Amino acid sequence: MSRGVIDRTTLVVLALVLGAAVVVPALNLAVSAASPFHLSDHLVPLIGKYLCFALLALAVDLVWGFCGILSLGHGAFFALGGYAMGMYLMRQIGSRGVYAHPVLPDFMVFLNWKELPWFWHGFDRFWFAAVMVLFVPGLLAAVFGWFAFRSRVTGVYLSIITQALTFALMLAFFRNDMGFGGNNGLTDFKDILGFSVQARSTRAALFVASALALAAGYLLCRFIIASKLGKVLVAIRDAESRTRFLGYRVENFKLVAFTVSAMLAGVAGALYVPQVGIINPGEFAPANSIEVVIWVAVGGRGTLAGAVLGALAVNAGKTWFTGAIPELWLFALGGLFVVITLLLPNGILGLASEVFRTGRWRRSTPVRPVPSPAE
Amino acid sequence: MKTLRLHLVAALVVALTALGLCDAARADAVDHSLARFAADTFDQTQKAIEEIAVSGHPTAEDVLSALAAGRLFVHTADKAVLYRDAVGVLRSARSGEPAEVDTQALKPVRVNNRVRRSIEAAVGSLTLLSADPEKRRQAALAVLKSRDAAQLPLLETALARESDAATRASLAIARAAILLLKADAPDTDRVRAAKDLTSRGDQESAALLRSVPPDAPESVRSAAAAGVTKIEHRLAFWAYLQNMAYGLSLGSVLLLAAVGLAITFGQMGVINMAHGEMVMLGAYTTFLVQDVIRTRAPGLFDVSLFIAMPLAFLVAGGVGAAIERGVIRFLYGRPLETLLATWGLSLILQQTVRSLFGPTNREVGTPSFMSGALEIGGLSLTYNRVAIVLFAVAVFAVLLLVLRRTPLGLQVRAVTQNRRMAAAMGIRTDRIDALTFGLGSGVAGLAGVALSQIDNVSPNLGQSYIIDSFLVVVFGGVGNLWGTLVGALSLGIANKFLEPFAGAVLGKILLLVAIILFIQKRPRGLFALKGRAVEA
DSSP states (O other): OOSSSSOHHHHHHHHHHHHHHHHHHIIIIISOTTSTTOOOTTHHHHHHHHHHHHHHHHHHHHHHTTTOOOOTTHHHHHHHHHHHHHHHHHHHHGGGSTTOOSSSOHHHHHTTOOSOOGGGTTTTSHHHHHHHHHHHHHHHHHHHHHHHHHTTOOHHHHHHHHHHHHHHHHHHHHSGGGSSOGGGOEEOOOEETTEETTSHHHHHHHHHHHHHHHHHHHHHHHHHHHSHHHHHHHHHHHOHHHHHHTTOOHHHHHHHHHHHHHHHHHHHHHHHHHHHSEEOGGGGOHHHHHHHHHHHHHHOTTSHHHHHHHHHHHHHHHHHHHHHOGGGHHHHHHHHHHHHHHHOTTHHHHHHHHHHHHSSOOOOOOSSOOOOTTO | OHHHHHHHHHHHHHHHHHTSOHHHHHHHHHHHHHHHHHHOOHHHHHHHHHHHHHHOOTTHHHHHHHHHTTOEEEETTTOOEEEEOTTSOEEETTTOOBOOOOGGGEEEOOOOHHHHHHHHHHHHHHHHTOSOHHHHHHHHHHHHHHOOGGGHHHHHHHHHHOOOHHHHHHHHHHHHHHHHHOTTSOHHHHHHHHHHHHHHOSHHHHHHHHTOOTTSOHHHHHHHHHHHHHHHHHHHHHHHHHHHHHHHHHHHHHHHHHHHHHHHHHHHOOOOTTHHHHHHHHHHHHHHHHHHHHHHOGGGGGGHHHHHHHHHHHHHHHHHHHHHHHTGGGGTTOHHHHHHHHHHHHHHHHHHHHHHHOSSOBOOOOOGGGOSEEEETTEEEEHHHHHHHHHHHHHHHHHHHHHHHSHHHHHHHHHHHOHHHHHHTTOOHHHHHHHHHHHHHHHHHHHHHHHTTTSOBSTTHHHHHHHHHHHHHHHHOSSOHHHHHHHHHHHHHHHHHHHHHHOHHHHHHHHHHHHHHHHHHOTTOSSOOOSGGGOO
16 A cells, blocks of 8 residues: 555665666676676576566556556557657668668568658657657557446456457568568667677676666556556456446546556567567467566556566576476466456465465455455 | 382282371381481471371370470381380380380480470370360360461361360460461451450450550451450459458458457447457457367268357357456446556456467368359459358347347347446346346357357467457447448448559558548447437
């Protein structure tokens, strides 16, 4: 429970994240390779990727855990932000690409395009790309949300059509003549803001940026939740019709939460792309979006810290599993889904707080009460 | 004196030979033609070819094909013409009997490209008059392709003697094709040729009609243009029907895949993300049944699908009931959690099948009565798709019957409409839940049997149908099964109709966007259940 924006959990999370922002680059850059404390080069972008995923999980937790909108298509906003950043990075390659064209990216030369399509103009400037990272997912979310919430589409129907949305986008971006790289996506990046993408210092800087973005996103979410807006969102989650009858314009509140969440997801995608080095239409896959939901569920939805925890834990597990016992990974993931929904509806944090409070584990009731017909 | 005697003897010989039988006379003409080969010039060879082609001699075809293959020889000593047949036996060109000759003294007859073309035309015309009707038909089609005006008289002869109706039709079309483009043919003939080609009505005839030169007479040009329009209309009509047939086929596939989902969703508000895996299990059951039949009882292959159907129903239904009892039962009233749990189950099922059977596609064969295609006019319907349409309709009818006329169906409908009231009336809702889920999953298994015929059987089979099934259910509503039927058919037909305009992918995207917008208007789908109890 919190009275203000900064409560104990927030302090812990911020301390951990900002601490990592200092420690991880230091262990990589300042500590020599011979020392056992040295963090190898490939781990920095890996952990940075985890931090981006944590930000994405925060975005999903905001709309699902606090507002009750189960969006199974947030991967679309993540990927759109990623594509915006990817387009900026492609424009930075210039004549260092394989075909050495000063303006057109390689895949356009390959497809015999003569000039840059209209939607690529402007992406050679970083500020424009940064604006697009926020604007495009936000616009899509606003339009989609306005239509959906206004028509009172809720529950599983909404989840299905968010899946349909991300599926449609995946199909569209896979087409080679859309102008976004087709099934190969955008890759082969060289520079970001003048610094080489491959350089260790750039990677460390990107890591720090991801950590800062995560911290800022966390604070933003805390700010929203602790405000009156947050209280209304929780009310909508728990008893939507009742909130509507009390006079609140439920569609507008949902729309605001959905759009902010989409923008957070876009930022996460934008920071993800330079660290991973590629963005392709597979990011739009419906399965990815469903996986984000399980991160939130594992950590504990309805608590922001849980989202971060869940994202980090599941992705660390995934990296380990797919390295050590790849054929068991899907069993583990599937089992995780089943176990969490059946036995741990409040996730790890819920379990932890239960044990902490009562000293033993009872199968806890879920956060959201079952609605009776009177509601 | 001596020369006079020689001449007299020669005259006597000539007279005797002239008085000989027709065969002898003909053989002599052949000898004359064959002798040209010995002259070893391309001109003479060409003349020889032309003569032999019209001679009607029994070995004419063999000789000409041997010449084309470089297997025609002239004996350097007595200028006899021999050829080597397909199996390598040396034969006399005149009689066709095997001959024993010193191979060292044989010289091959040379050909160049021009000669080769004449050989091809000659062989074509020979087969026009061949004894085998199939060869005549092929020859007619070859002339249609080559449109060689020189073949026209031969075509007329062949047409006059032709007895087989189909071959006569091909010959007539070949003649029409030649006549249409022959500048010096009479106008009436050309107009009639245009009409003949119009009545044939395919793309090739349309192309021929379009290629009438602009300096042809007015009547011919207008007949050709009218013919082109008529053919295009007819082709468009058949293409429209074909699209409808494809749409119907796709709709029936969607119906099979989605109707089980509609039952479980309507019953319990459970979106079963593992539904696709039930379909996959049905397909793999079919594969296993066929595998066993292939090794133990190969004669049963044709009925393998009928054996697989009840088994697939039981397997998928059993797994579905187990899922319901084991997992979903604890998640009532929490549809979003059920969605996630069933997604996890789908991952587990996929990986299980992948570990057991491998990730690659598995082969499922088609029984003989379902192979081949039905041709009606310009329409081509493969039997397996027709069978699937009929099967989907049958499954739908049986389901309707079960739901409307059996006690189980009555209880299922009661629990769907008002669970608490049904429980109060003494219906065991938990048992009904398990049976309903089993029924829905069993139908999915049946769908898997059908889909194994037209799609690859792999662990990912379910994934390609899950989103489409959801969209059908969301679009059609869960009020009653007719919603699923209408939804599936309309989505299938709409998809196929968009394809020629927008391409398959863009068509699908447009359809998805249209459904998203449709849901705004009718959030519960086409046929929605009404009532307060449903809102939960």
